[in-house]
Amino acid sequence: MPLIQAEGLTKTFRQADKDAGLKGSVKHLFIRRYKNKVAVDNIDLSIEAGESIAYLGPNGAGKSTTIKMLTGILVPTAGRLHVDGLVPHEHRQRNARNIGVVFGQRTQLWWDIPVIESFNLARDMYEIPEATYRANLAEFTEMLGLDEFVKLPAARISLGQRMRADLCMALLHNPKILYLDEPTIGLDIAVKDRIRTFVRRLVDERGTTVMLTTHDLGDIEDICERIVIIDQGRIIHDGDLGKLKDTFARDRVIHFQIARGAELLPALLPSVRAALPDSTVEAGDDGSLSVRFDRFVFAAGEIAAAVMSRAEVEDFRIDEPAVEDLIKRVYLGQLTLADRPGSKAAPAPEPAAEAAAR
Amino acid sequence: MVVAGSHKYVSLARASLEVILTYRLSFLMNVIGTVFYVIAMFYLWRTIFGGNSAALGGFTWLEMKGYLLVAFLMNSLLTWYDEFMIGRGIREGEVASDLVRPLDFQTSRFAQAVGPVPTELATALLVAMAVAFAFGGVALPPDPVYAAVFVVSAALATLIKFGLIFCVAMGAFWTTGLYGLTTGRIAVQGVFSGALIPLAFFPDWLRAISAVLPFQGTVSTPALIYLGKVDGTAMLAMVAVQAAWAVGLIVLGRLIFRRAVRAVTIHGG
Amino acid sequence: MAARWRAVTRPIYLYFRLLGQQMKAIMAYEADFVIYAGSAVLVQLVGFIFIWTIFQRIPTINGWTMWEVVMMYALIFLTEGVGSLFFEGTWGLARLVYTGKFDSFLLRPVSPILQVVTADVGLNGLGNIVTGFILIGLSVTHVSLEWTPGRIAMLAIAIVSASAIRVAINLGTAATVFWTRSPWSSVPMFVHQLGDFAKYPLTIYSLGVQVIIVIAIPFAFVSFFPTAVVFGESPWSLPGLLTPLVAIYTVVLAVVIFRVGLRRYEGAGN
Numbered sequence: 001m002p003l004i005q006a007e008g009l010t011k012t013f014r015q016a017d018k019d020a021g022l023k024g025s026v027k028h029l030f031i032r033r034y035k036n037k038v039a040v041d042n043i044d045l046s047i048e049a050g051e052s053i054a055y056l057g058p059n060g061a062g063k064s065t066t067i068k069m070l071t072g073i074l075v076p077t078a079g080r081l082h083v084d085g086l087v088p089h090e091h092r093q094r095n096a097r098n099i100g101v102v103f104g105q106r107t108q109l110w111w112d113i114p115v116i117e118s119f120n121l122a123r124d125m126y127e128i129p130e131a132t133y134r135a136n137l138a139e140f141t142e143m144l145g146l147d148e149f150v151k152l153p154a155a156r157i158s159l160g161q162r163m164r165a166d167l168c169m170a171l172l173h174n175p176k177i178l179y180l181d182e183p184t185i186g187l188d189i190a191v192k193d194r195i196r197t198f199v200r201r202l203v204d205e206r207g208t209t210v211m212l213t214t215h216d217l218g219d220i221e222d223i224c225e226r227i228v229i230i231d232q233g234r235i236i237h238d239g240d241l242g243k244l245k246d247t248f249a250r251d252r253v254i255h256f257q258i259a260r261g262a263e264l265l266p267a268l269l270p271s272v273r274a275a276l277p278d279s280t281v282e283a284g285d286d287g288s289l290s291v292r293f294d295r296f297v298f299a300a301g302e303i304a305a306a307v308m309s310r311a312e313v314e315d316f317r318i319d320e321p322a323v324e325d326l327i328k329r330v331y332l333g334q335l336t337l338a339d340r341p342g343s344k345a346a347p348a349p350e351p352a353a354e355a356a357a358r
Numbered sequence: 359m360v361v362a363g364s365h366k367y368v369s370l371a372r373a374s375l376e377v378i379l380t381y382r383l384s385f386l387m388n389v390i391g392t393v394f395y396v397i398a399m400f401y402l403w404r405t406i407f408g409g410n411s412a413a414l415g416g417f418t419w420l421e422m423k424g425y426l427l428v429a430f431l432m433n434s435l436l437t438w439y440d441e442f443m444i445g446r447g448i449r450e451g452e453v454a455s456d457l458v459r460p461l462d463f464q465t466s467r468f469a470q471a472v473g474p475v476p477t478e479l480a481t482a483l484l485v486a487m488a489v490a491f492a493f494g495g496v497a498l499p500p501d502p503v504y505a506a507v508f509v510v511s512a513a514l515a516t517l518i519k520f521g522l523i524f525c526v527a528m529g530a531f532w533t534t535g536l537y538g539l540t541t542g543r544i545a546v547q548g549v550f551s552g553a554l555i556p557l558a559f560f561p562d563w564l565r566a567i568s569a570v571l572p573f574q575g576t577v578s579t580p581a582l583i584y585l586g587k588v589d590g591t592a593m594l595a596m597v598a599v600q601a602a603w604a605v606g607l608i609v610l611g612r613l614i615f616r617r618a619v620r621a622v623t624i625h626g627g
Numbered sequence: 628m629a630a631r632w633r634a635v636t637r638p639i640y641l642y643f644r645l646l647g648q649q650m651k652a653i654m655a656y657e658a659d660f661v662i663y664a665g666s667a668v669l670v671q672l673v674g675f676i677f678i679w680t681i682f683q684r685i686p687t688i689n690g691w692t693m694w695e696v697v698m699m700y701a702l703i704f705l706t707e708g709v710g711s712l713f714f715e716g717t718w719g720l721a722r723l724v725y726t727g728k729f730d731s732f733l734l735r736p737v738s739p740i741l742q743v744v745t746a747d748v749g750l751n752g753l754g755n756i757v758t759g760f761i762l763i764g765l766s767v768t769h770v771s772l773e774w775t776p777g778r779i780a781m782l783a784i785a786i787v788s789a790s791a792i793r794v795a796i797n798l799g800t801a802a803t804v805f806w807t808r809s810p811w812s813s814v815p816m817f818v819h820q821l822g823d824f825a826k827y828p829l830t831i832y833s834l835g836v837q838v839i840i841v842i843a844i845p846f847a848f849v850s851f852f853p854t855a856v857v858f859g860e861s862p863w864s865l866p867g868l869l870t871p872l873v874a875i876y877t878v879v880l881a882v883v884i885f886r887v888g889l890r891r892y893e894g895a896g897n
Contacts, residue, residue, distance in 0.1 A: 011896075013895070013896060014895075065896070068730075068896065071733075071734055072733070072734075073730055073733040073734065073893060074893055074894075074896050075890075075893045075894050089893060092733060093735075093736040093737070093738075094736070096733075096734055096735055096736040097736045099734070101731075101734050103731075106726075106727060106728065106731070108731045108734075110648065110652070111652075112652035112653075112655065113648060113651065113652045117648060121644070121645070121648060124640075124641065124644055125641065125735055125736065125737050126735075126736060127637075153652075387813045387814070387816065387817045390817065391816060391817045391819075391820035392820065394820045394821055394823050394824065395820070395823045397824075397836075398823050398824045398826070398827060401827075401831045401832050401833070401836070402688070402827050402831055404831070405688055405689055405831040406681065406684075406685055406688060414684055414685075415684065533659055533662065534659055535659055537663065537666075537751075538659060538662030538663040538664075538665065538666040538751065539662060539666070540666075541666035541667070541669070541670060541751070542662070542665070542666040542669050544670075545666065545669040545670045545672075545673045546669065546673070548673055549673050549676060549677075554673065554676075554677045555677055555680055555681065559680050559681070559683075559684065560680060561680075561683070
């Protein structure tokens with residue numbers, strides 16, 4: 001039985017359809033026209049306990065609307081929704097005990113009192129047993145480095161510290177599900193790292209289910225195994241992140257720095273191109289050579305061998321596929337992914353290296 | 359100096375008016391809200407006068423109505439919002455930016471405060487006329503001369519009020535919120551300006567105190583001139599006192615401001 | 628059984644817990660506390676001066692003596708003080724909804740109404756409560772009545788009921804933000820000003836005004852009717868006996884309005 005189960009979940013908003021400006025407002029007083037905006041369109045979502053999901057989509061795609069319905073603060077227009085057996089909006093406060101929510105843009109801490117007091121208030125509001133509270137507080141304090149600022153009021157700590165405190169507060173009551181909304185926005189890389197590690201450990205060690213909406217793809221790489229993409233209210237992809245990369249993000253690029261490259265490249269290029277068909281070989285201004293290839297067709301070693309046997313290579317580096325590019329292409333409509341998990345696109349072939357090894 | 363650079367202040371005034379008009383509905387509700395107080399006063403005094411044509415404290419019922427409405431008009435120009443606006447300007451560092459720009463802080467704030475005045479006045483006048491009509495008319499100035507001097511007096515009253523508001527708003531340099539100080543000012547002003555009750559009703563000792571304070575210039579003086587209750591040299595003397603207080607308070611405000619800025623820039627923050 | 632008991636005690640405990648925390652935060656601004664509370668005292672004092680000055684000229688207003696009017700006046704301010712000190716958060720509801728902070732309240736296993744009312748503390752309330760009690764005390768000693776335990780109990784009930792009505796009016800009007808979506812508390816402020824009418828005896832007003840402050844927004848039951856019943860002024864003391872019932876009614880109504888509004892908010896989104 002999945003922890004979160006949504007079937008045909010839909011949310012339609014009724015918006016006033018009025019012209020701009022004063023005239024429009026006055027006209028609207030007499031002739032009320034409304035139009036329907038479908039924010040979430042008949043989505044099916046099934047999440048098991050312990051999964052960590054990235055929930056992506058361009059702005060306005062319906063992400064926050066979905067999360068609001070899952071957390072019970074928005075009533076769906078149609079469809080069925082169960083979270084841990086409860087219908088969220090019907091049992092909002094009971095559902096609240098199962099979840100923790102962290103907003104990147106907004107804090108849930110009390111502003112003028114020391115952070116530790118906010119934690120104590122959370123303990124009282126969620127009726128956390130003293131032993132559990134102490135244990136969690138100790139563990140989170142250590143993992144997130146809260147000691148430095150836990151006695152200061154939220155108003156006086158930095159953004160990174162605030163996020164860490166918010167994260168701690170959201171988890172003190174051992175929620176089954178953690179919703180993260182843009183948790184690393186505006187943070188420096190060190191703090192981002194710390195938070196990502198922390199959340200990953202939560203999933204691994206405590207089996208917390210994590211649902212993450214973010215525009216930061218580094219978050220996804222570090223935390224999530226499954227990626228759900230929503231656009232214009234519909235889920236356009238739902239599947240394993242690794243498989244996604246294997247299917248669609250198969251390109252690698254290796255950049256070689258060639259000795260005396262500027263002189264030798266013109267002659268070198270055709271030779272390498274002939275050796276590596278189905279790959280893109282380009283010359284760079286600085287005497288470098290780059291080869292873009294499908295890693296299921298060539299092994300990296302093959303590419304390196306082909307180039308090194310024809311020239312003296314001073315240095316090289318390999319570019320991994322960025323999830324970023326992938327997502328960008330999906331948003332831009334350049335790439336259409338499978339609609340539903342289990343729906344068949346071309347089956348992902350095994351990497352060339354393994355095939356060659358057999 | 360004032361004339362030459364005045365266009366920048368005019369645009370500040372205009373911008374301030376635009377802001378008020380954008381929040382039309384709450385502005386309207388604000389005005390209507392304050393009129394409840396006036397209506398309650400009308401009912402109260404009507405009961406007190408008890409349908410008699412006899413005068414109380416030197417006022418007939420007709421005159422009392424006029425007095426109350428002038429008080430209402432005077433009260434609706436420049437409100438707690440202006441203190442709030444100045445305080446916010448101080449807190450959000452407009453002081454610093456004004457010091458850098460060729461703008462005088464006090465004059466800028468005056469322009470911002472005065473911008474909405476025509477709208478405030480127009481709305482208040484409409485409301486006042488409605489109330490007057492509902493309650494059977496009010497006394498009018500007995501003579502065009504009084505009307506003319508009344509306008510001058512009203513303008514001075516507004517200046518005095520601004521001077522007071524500005525001085526109180528200087529508290530923003532030392533406190534975290536002006537709410538308490540503003541409420542205090544409004545309370546004290548209410549008593550000693552004659553807005554609460556004409557000063558003639560006060561016992562002698564209270565009246566003596568009011569005489570040496572600037573507040574009577576904000577309501578009592580223009581109201582009495584409007585009703586023609588003072589004339590000749592007495593009237594001119596009162597106007598002169600108003601002018602003196604206006605100048606004095608504005609200068610005081612500038613002095614406090616200068617000291618505050620110096621203290622802040624020495625201590626930073 | 629134990630669970631049902633907890634369902635009652637837990638909100639009470641949480642109320643004081645949250646309010647206490649808020650007070651601690653506000654008290655940090657010590658100087659302001661004195662100014663806020665002091666200004667409230669000043670305002671009431673000024674009002675008292677007004678009433679006193681009027682009564683120098685006339686013996687009664689519509690048959691009501693000075694100390695009876697002072698009592699009505701004091702009740703309006705005392706109940707306002709109770710609202711400010713213990714339920715100030717209601718004034719911030721518009722802002723909470725507008726900034727999305729209200730959503731955070733919905734995500735906790737605690738009643739949203741409870742979280743809203745404890746979201747802020749108005750220290751001027753302390754000034755209003757103290758001064759209000761002083762004025763009530765003065766009026767009680769100056770009126771030649773026999774203070775039986777029954778009458779004293781009536782006064783106590785009157786004060787509690789009046790406070791409840793006040794707070795309920797605040798909450799009910801604040802909840803209109805679920806319909807208007809305004810970032811300001813215009814409607815509650817507007818209705819709050821109606822309370823100015825209730826500072827003086829109901830009998831001076833025309834029927835229209837009377838209907839408004841008795842039936843539409845029952846401010847008359849905050850000051851006028853409680854005063855009438857405590858001082859035994861018939862025939863007004865008779866409806867005055869209804870005050871506790873009116874209090875229950877308005878509180879229930881306010882909570883219902885809030886709940887309906889909340890459902891609307893959850894349907895329409897933010």
